[in-house]
Amino acid sequence: MLVAAAVLGLYAWSFFSGVKQPNNTLLVADYAAIVAAATLISSFIAYEWTPHRFIGLSSRLIYGLLLVTIGCLMAGTGGISSPFIALWMAASVFAGVFGKQGIIMLFIVVNAILFWQYSSNTLTTNSLMLALLAGDLPLAVGMLIWGHQGDNDDEETSEDKSYHELATQLSQVSGKSEVVINAIADGVIALDSKGSVELINPAAQQLIGWGKQDALGLSYKSVLKLVDGKNQEPDVMNDPITKALNENKQATSSVLSLVTSSGKTTLISIVVSPVGQAGSGVIIVFRDISGEKAEERQQAEFISTASHEMRTPVASIEGYLGLALNPNTATIDDKARDFITKAHASAQHLGRLFQDLLDVTKADDARLKNNPKVVDVVPFVHDIFEGLESKAKEKNLHFIYKPLPEDNVTKEKLNGRRLSPVFYVNVDNDHLREVMSNLIENAIKYTPSGDVVVDVNGDDNHIVMSIADTGLGIPREDQAHLFQKFYRVDNTDTREIGGTGLGLYLCRRLTETMGGRIWLESEYKKGSTFYVELPRINHEDAMRLIEQASIEAENAAAATTTTPISTSTTTLAVPPSLPAIPDISTPSQSAPVGVVTAPPTTPLLAPAPLMAPASQPLVPGRTYAAPNIPLSTIEANPSAFISHHGATRVSPQAEIKR
Template sequence: MLALLIIALYIWGQHLTTNSSLASTLYISPVTAGLAGVVAIAAIVCYFWTPKDKLIPFSAGLYSLLVVTTGLLVVQSGGVGSPFVAVWMAVSVFAGLYGLYGLAGITVAVNLYIAYSLFSGQIIRTDIIVAAIAGNLPMFVSYILWHGRETIEEAHDQNMTKLNKSLEQESTKSDAIIQAIGDGVIVVSQTGEVLVINPAAQQMTGWSADDGLHLHFESILKLQNADGTPIESGANPVSRVLNVGQQVRENELCIITKSGKKVYVAFVISPMGEGDGAIAVFRDITKERDEEKAQAEFISTASHEMRTPVASIEGYLGLALNPNTATIDEKARDFITKAHASAQHLGHLFQDLLDVTKADDGRLKETPAVIDVVEFTRDIVVGLQAKASDKGLELIYKPDGSKTTTGTTVISPVLFAHVDKDHLREVLDNLVENAVKYTLEGSVTVDVTATDDYVRVAIADSGLGIPAEDLPHLFQKFYRVDNSDTREIGGTGLGLYLCRKLIEAMDGRIWVESEYKKGSTFYIEIPRMDRLKATELMEREALAARQASAQPASDTANVASELGTVESAPVVTPAPAPIAETAAPTPAAAEAVPVELAPATPEPASSLASEPIQFEDPEPRRFGAVAYAPAPAAPTAISAQPIVSPAEPNTLVAPVATTTTPRATPRPERANIPLSSLERNPAQYIAPRPEQPK
């Protein structure tokens, strides 16, 4: 702008003004105007085309050229008495922008000019003070204005240098970690472009960095579910993180490599800032998966094989404790009671192991039925009241009210659910028993509430509580809280894991809230069914049950006999139509055969029908923990069976006494009877010993 002003004054003084005295006062030589034009053109060029790394040198050169132009203007227009001294002061005040070198250079040049003017007689001594002030005052002001800024800029530059260096070091460390880590790491932008792929990811996917970088992540991460079904683009975990901006974990996914192989991986995908992309970390679990499968098969086989002898041991120990089957002294009873409890514990352990392996393999069979959760839970709580009382605990079922509501009417809600009753019973039994087991004093409270979609059961205790660091692992397989409080209480770490699996199979969820030393509250939620749908489903279940009970009585008797839990009813074989054969009758035909005699005269043969012979199965004997019905002794039936020759129908044949043996009843399979049922009602399952003949 200053250069353009000088050019404008030159044009005005030379060509536009008619005031010669003013023109001579503001005289600008062509050389000065030419330098001003050069400065103007250079400023425009530097503004548009100067590289950023050359900005300071170019601006310093341009400023130097402007200082020379202004100084020449002052010298040519009268020196110290020039009307352009103010222009010089305005220009020189910016010398501090270029540091001490700029200030020193201009200060030296100004003072040399003043000294030269003084010795050459161009100025008198009285003008020296004015010249010194006009020449040096701008330098002083410039130093005050720009020196502090220079210090701040230097400090800022130093900080930026340190920050850049620190960022470079951190970036180098991060790159080294990413390159050395054993897990696969892939960084994608918000648009899905692959920005980073480390060596582990390259090995697992089969894509090299040269081939994989800048491709879309779906070209590299071709994902399938564990069952082999491809994952659609919208359900891809990386896409979900990019769209939602929340961390996603997937424990079992399958990557199809570049060569078409399958690699099972566990994924953790996390967002990077707001809209900056995502980072996917995945680990190869193929080997772990195979080992877990082999381990589950071994546990399943071993548990299944060992459960049978343990059940036998438990049964015989139970018989030894039963006064109807054995007589033992009190010392032996104490020993056998302890052995019996240990056998029961071992049996429960084997059953839990079998259930866990079934849950892991997806072999748990669901047989859902409509239940009223309030009534269902009440039965379980009532069954465990004895255990709570033995420990001096109060077991409260909230829907039934409490001691404060005694004598009043408590209305319990009816909350329907369509779940497997046995599985839900196992879960609630486990949770309530745990609450009783880990509560030394106080109470255990069971409550049932509901929302429109779920039924919630809460089991709260005033027991030991769970440390915060153990809560995330509580529902893992074989995990137990290990501290001085729980070490003396037995357990395998399978119960809560099995509870989680069973609840998840019902499309529900389970969680815990706990404070160490103050107690815990376990929650389960299962889908709720509305009354209309529940009623309709119960009617269909009742109809199916009636149809099943309408089967032939013989089929029902056979099933009951095979199960060994229902008394066998007497079996009466109806009399078949008379059969004349030359061969011996089959056992089926011989069960009840009427006596028929051929007449002595040629009159038509008459038949004498006798009552059919009936064979009754004796009452099944119950023994120990198994019930079975032994095959009855084969009775002998004597019947008069005429032998009639087809060629001579009128010939009388003497009756021949034949011995018929009924078809032997097949020996039914033994069915396990729970020992708890045996102990509660031994008379139902144990027959007294028959007296020996004297």
């Protein structure tokens, strides 16, 4: 650009100064000025508006126009003897910038022109040698200076091509990823490390009711409003998004609800997965599961209703089959007895199945009752252990309860090495009994021969009950699914053993209801060990809870036996001549072994019925004793009740109250 401008300036000087001598070596020809003007304009356009990908091509074009301009300038000012030959030599050196191809091309053009002039007798031999030196020497210098640089430029050009190809491929992959994300039916939201929304797909926009432009850049708490079952914002421990952002671990939840922009609440399942290293953000995937939960509730209701309705006839069948097997009620031959025995066993199995189904539906619907009581675990589990000992003896298993071993050999091994402290827990004893019974029974069922060892251990905060066997064991691929509903290990060893796949699932739900956890360790063909961990309470807390239960029992007994019943005009009292009726509300059955119950309270005298003696008329304002005789007591001996009281008159107010 500068050379072309200088040529045009020289032409303008000669034009406006009036220098017209043809022998003047500084006189620029008209055609040289025209070429210089074209070079100047092309250079300016290329410098201002050439796209990046065409820079190489435009640079070669401008360099060629520069050489043509200098050549035209030399041709009009004396050729080989032109004073501008130094300008040609300087420009020729830069041919190496364009690599070997540029040097070779210029070498061929220059030498072809010189030899053409020599053949036409335009140049002498001496002039030819001088011209070759002036034309080829700069090219050699350019080769030395720019040769490797040109190769590097070619390599960089190749790298640029690779870069552009890679960028194109990434752009295509990005486009495909966006298409895939937009096609997903689940809501997808990407958050940065600060919890701001970076991406939201159409499914998420439809679920939450926010537009893409409105949601981008906002905090996720403004866009994805989550509430728990109490319609309150979940705390940090229950918020899966906060947990994933803080801990850089995947978090899931299926108990939270989403509040849409219109205020509608929808139950969702949400999975939050971290992206890369900590602080890189998370990906949230969520979907509406309200329909699935409704279907599950309908299925649970159907199973519950069907199980409840079918349990009654099954119980009747079981009862009649039991009567048929009883020699005191029926006489049958041995063949019929065998048939009925098998039918009776099948009926019992069917009854247990219906009961398991009922328990599972209660667990799924959160209808399981939880009445915690203080339990001394060691004798409690020993009671369960003794109840299943007969089944173990039928299979000739070595059945061991470590805290209270009955085998002398086992006692000798444990004595001096181990003490059995008192382990208290505050749990529902029915739940604990069902869990331990199921686990111990499974250990017996799946152990053809060998040992079944039940142990109780723990620390200051937890109690761990373990059931170890030397039975079939569980393959590693099945262990992760073992506590799922209706899941059973399906192989040749277990196929002959009956089961529904509900027992371990129910054990897990019951254990979680008690605030504990259950897990297993197993090796196929070598046996399994199941562990149940429950929170332990110390002796002081146990005594306090027992005393509190005793006070509540006394209050309940007092409330049921001495509650006054008043009328609008008269309060009736028991005449002192009537004998006291003994209290029948005290349960006759003893509590299970290991369950620490409140001490029995002193039975209170049950008052007489709500009546006054026939000889004494009802007097307004007079006080009578408040009655509370159970109806079952009256029904048990109605003649004594009527003969003792004779003809009585009951006030209308009292009759209405009754």
